[in-house]
Amino acid sequence: xxxxxxxxxxxxxxxxxxxxxxxxxxxxxxxxxxxxxxxxxxxxxxxxxxxxxxxxxxxxxxxxxxxxxxxxxxxxxxxxxxxxxxxxxxxxxxxxxxxxxxxxxxxxxxxxxxxxxxxxxxxxxxxxxxxxxxxxxxxxxxxxxxxxxxxxxxxxxxxxxxxxxxxxxxxxxxxxxxxxxxxxxxxxxxxxxxxxxxxxxxxxxxxxxxxxxxxxxxxxxxxxxxxxxxxxxxxxxxxxxxxxxxxxxxxxxxxxxxxxxxxxxxxxxxxxxxxxxxxxxxxxxxxxxxxxxxxxxxxxxxxxxxxxxxxxxxxxxxxxxxxxxxxxxxxxxxxxxxxxxxxxxxxxxxxxxxxxxxxxxxxxxxxxx
Amino acid sequence: xxxxxxxxxxxxxxxxxxxxxxxxxxxxxxxxxxxxxxxxxxxxxxxxxxxxxxxxxxxxxxxxxxxxxxxxxxxxxxxxxxxxxxxxxxxxxxxxxxxxxxxxxxxxxxxxxxxxxxxxxxxxxxxxxxxxxxxxxxxxxxxxxxxxxxxxxxxxxxxxxxxxxxxxxxxxxxxxxxxxxxxxxxxxxxxxxxxxxxxxxxxxxxxxxxxxxxxxxxxxxxxxxxxxxxxxxxxxxxxxxxxxxxxxxxxxxxxxxxxxxxxxxxxxxxxxxxxxxxxxxxxxxxxxxxxxxxxxxxxxxxxxxxxxxxxxxxxxxxxxxxxxxxxxxxxxxxxxxxxxxxxxxxxxxxxxxxxxxxxxxxxxxxxxx
Numbered sequence: 001x002x003x004x005x006x007x008x009x010x011x012x013x014x015x016x017x018x019x020x021x022x023x024x025x026x027x028x029x030x031x032x033x034x035x036x037x038x039x040x041x042x043x044x045x046x047x048x049x050x051x052x053x054x055x056x057x058x059x060x061x062x063x064x065x066x067x068x069x070x071x072x073x074x075x076x077x078x079x080x081x082x083x084x085x086x087x088x089x090x091x092x093x094x095x096x097x098x099x100x101x102x103x104x105x106x107x108x109x110x111x112x113x114x115x116x117x118x119x120x121x122x123x124x125x126x127x128x129x130x131x132x133x134x135x136x137x138x139x140x141x142x143x144x145x146x147x148x149x150x151x152x153x154x155x156x157x158x159x160x161x162x163x164x165x166x167x168x169x170x171x172x173x174x175x176x177x178x179x180x181x182x183x184x185x186x187x188x189x190x191x192x193x194x195x196x197x198x199x200x201x202x203x204x205x206x207x208x209x210x211x212x213x214x215x216x217x218x219x220x221x222x223x224x225x226x227x228x229x230x231x232x233x234x235x236x237x238x239x240x241x242x243x244x245x246x247x248x249x250x251x252x253x254x255x256x257x258x259x260x261x262x263x264x265x266x267x268x269x270x271x272x273x274x275x276x277x278x279x280x281x282x283x284x285x286x287x288x289x290x291x292x293x294x295x296x297x298x299x300x301x302x303x304x305x306x307x308x309x310x311x312x313x314x315x316x317x318x319x320x321x322x323x324x325x326x327x328x329x330x331x332x333x334x335x336x337x338x339x340x341x342x343x344x345x346x347x348x349x350x351x352x353x354x355x356x357x358x359x360x361x362x363x364x365x366x367x368x369x
Numbered sequence: 370x371x372x373x374x375x376x377x378x379x380x381x382x383x384x385x386x387x388x389x390x391x392x393x394x395x396x397x398x399x400x401x402x403x404x405x406x407x408x409x410x411x412x413x414x415x416x417x418x419x420x421x422x423x424x425x426x427x428x429x430x431x432x433x434x435x436x437x438x439x440x441x442x443x444x445x446x447x448x449x450x451x452x453x454x455x456x457x458x459x460x461x462x463x464x465x466x467x468x469x470x471x472x473x474x475x476x477x478x479x480x481x482x483x484x485x486x487x488x489x490x491x492x493x494x495x496x497x498x499x500x501x502x503x504x505x506x507x508x509x510x511x512x513x514x515x516x517x518x519x520x521x522x523x524x525x526x527x528x529x530x531x532x533x534x535x536x537x538x539x540x541x542x543x544x545x546x547x548x549x550x551x552x553x554x555x556x557x558x559x560x561x562x563x564x565x566x567x568x569x570x571x572x573x574x575x576x577x578x579x580x581x582x583x584x585x586x587x588x589x590x591x592x593x594x595x596x597x598x599x600x601x602x603x604x605x606x607x608x609x610x611x612x613x614x615x616x617x618x619x620x621x622x623x624x625x626x627x628x629x630x631x632x633x634x635x636x637x638x639x640x641x642x643x644x645x646x647x648x649x650x651x652x653x654x655x656x657x658x659x660x661x662x663x664x665x666x667x668x669x670x671x672x673x674x675x676x677x678x679x680x681x682x683x684x685x686x687x688x689x690x691x692x693x694x695x696x697x698x699x700x701x702x703x704x705x706x707x708x709x710x711x712x713x714x715x716x717x718x719x720x721x722x723x724x725x726x727x728x729x730x731x732x733x734x735x736x737x738x
Binding site: 195202223363364 | 371383557564569570595600663699700722726732
């Protein structure tokens with residue numbers, strides 16, 4: 001499964017995997033794909049350096065990438081405390097009431113809330129980059145618009161390709177104008193932040209919009225036949241995020257959450273603003289239902305919503321409060337029904353891809369197949 | 370482009386087209402695809418007979434089908450007047466106010482409202498079938514659940530395959546249990562009534578759910594590469610509806626509506642209950658915005674909403690009131706940017722399909738390609 005982009009990067013399969021877990025990213029790279037480590041949780045540069053050291057030691061010199069969250073618009077000199085002060089008391093009360101209704105315990109003394117707004121602030125992302133460019137990363141992805149011009153230039157100076165996610169052809173054109181090298185077309189069915197346009201329509205639109213820049217198809221891809229579909233739509237590779245959550249290398253640290261993912265059907269996700277304030281696909285839970293209920297106070301805009309719910313989400317996860325327990329995941333969760341190693345998943349993807357190619361050749365009457 | 374199903378039906382390309390226009394259905398059949406004529410607007414059996422006579426005279430003995438709307442649940446002895454009486458005055462006032470705000474003129478004396486609830490009632494569909502089985506139709510599709518068992522049996526007695534639309538694997542399994550022969554997997558991005566699951570995820574789920582029954586991929590398909598994607602996902606053919614709306618054979622009878630379709634982007638549709646009371650994808654207009662506005666009275670359940678808005682929709686269409694003028698259409702409307710004949714569309718679809726197969730073979734390293 002080779003495209004111009006996969007040849008440029010020197011990988012065997014044009015399968016890109018986004019994951020917050022170094023063990024998953026490294027295993028995907030070792031399996032011939034391209035692991036992309038999500039950096040948003042590394043608020044301390046030393047933690048990122050430690051995990052990139054680990055990646056270096058476990059990728060056999062094969063290529064991998066890093067995904068940062070760097071807003072295109074700079075917000076100068078705003079502190080977390082100032083943002084905290086913008087949250088209405090009504091919303092804080094709603095968080096308390098919803099947690100109380102489900103008897104969610106407090107965090108223990110000294111347990112930190114996992115998610116912090118700081119991971120979304122430009123200076124934090126820049127500190128991450130200062131670390132990252134000391135490592136031989138081959139691709140830098142940005143989940144929130146195009147990165148600033150100086151970051152693109154710095155990446156290019158280091159020989160690092162820059163990728164950015166797009167939910168519409170218009171976003172994709174902005175990325176192309178900003179000097180981005182690879183556009184990830186993120187369809188409606190994807191986990192995490194998504195727009196309204198489904199992959200079947202979005203992928204070829206983005207390909208047309210930015211050609212000859214390479215496009216990766218993201219959203220709805222978790223099998224070899226879905227890879228074949230994404231590549232038939234003009235993509236130079238596929239970008240998978242959800243599928244890795246139920247691999248044996250994933251460090252979800254919650255048996256209850258893993259079990260929920262394994263049990264969920266494709267109709268059990270929702271595109272909700274509950275997590276960050278922007279629409280993001282995730283497991284539908286009583287938590288997302290509460291925020292999406294017209295009778296409630298509704299969600300706040302990004303970044304307020306993320307800050308508002310950060311501690312609550314940590315408490316729900318820490319205590320595995322099943323009805324509220326969720327995670328960003330795409331509609332392919334319906335097919336994530338058993339746990340496998342990353343290598344097994346890649347083997348299944350490539351085998352399924354070959355079968356889909358056989359099938360399409362039979363339909364096309366290509367008898368040599 | 371041949372599959373087991375296309376061979377069974379004796380067609381050259383596994384391209385199925387749903388359309389309310391006999392000229393489009395006949396042209397698609399003549400072009401080597403399979404035209405399916407939508408029957409919902411034929412409340413008078415003689416009108417259907419007239420158009421099926423025309424189809425017979427213009428399809429060169431090639432196969433075509435009919436699409437009826439037959440609710441699985443029978444509502445005995447309820448008259449249109451009784452249903453009318455269930456509509457709250459608040460909703461009628463909202464219709465009047467919205468039309469008045471946009472200065473929509475009345476219909477002229479004797480002009481009938483186009484859409485009537487009667488087209489959705491089982492007895493009307495049964496009268497249509499009494500006519501249809503006198504013609505050599507090869508496929509009977511039902512847009513609203515599985516048809517009643519006696520209708521399935523009657524179709525099979527006539528050697529007619531029965532198809533039904535499904536928006537989830539669960540729906541598809543119900544169809545299989547009801548003896549349906551072909552399942553149309555209707556993805557989120559499709560025009561008309563749709564569920565939440567996008568085609569990339571839905572198609573293989575439905576294929577798995579009803580195998581070995583043949584599945585047609587519907588939703589997001591308007592190019593040869595999208596056909597290749599749908600077939601790679603396991604479908605035995607594709608089902609296209611939107612793409613025909615801007616063919617030269619389509620009888621929209623509204624230049625303003627055709628121009629809106631040609632100008633619309635993929636983000637200009639909305640899944641709204643405004644038209645029928647069930648979520649149906651259509652052009653987003655000030656009419657759908659009014660119904661979807663939380664400040665308004667909201668929509669009524671099917672069939673009340675359709676009855677409530679029938680005359681209003683006729684007035685909007687008759688007088689081409691641009692801000693309110695819409696139609697069911699899928700997200701591929703973004704690629705419907707010029708008018709072509711049905712034959713030209715089919716040529717472009719098959720050419721694009723071959724190119725997509727070439728491309729996927731290059732990626733797969735099938736050097737003989």
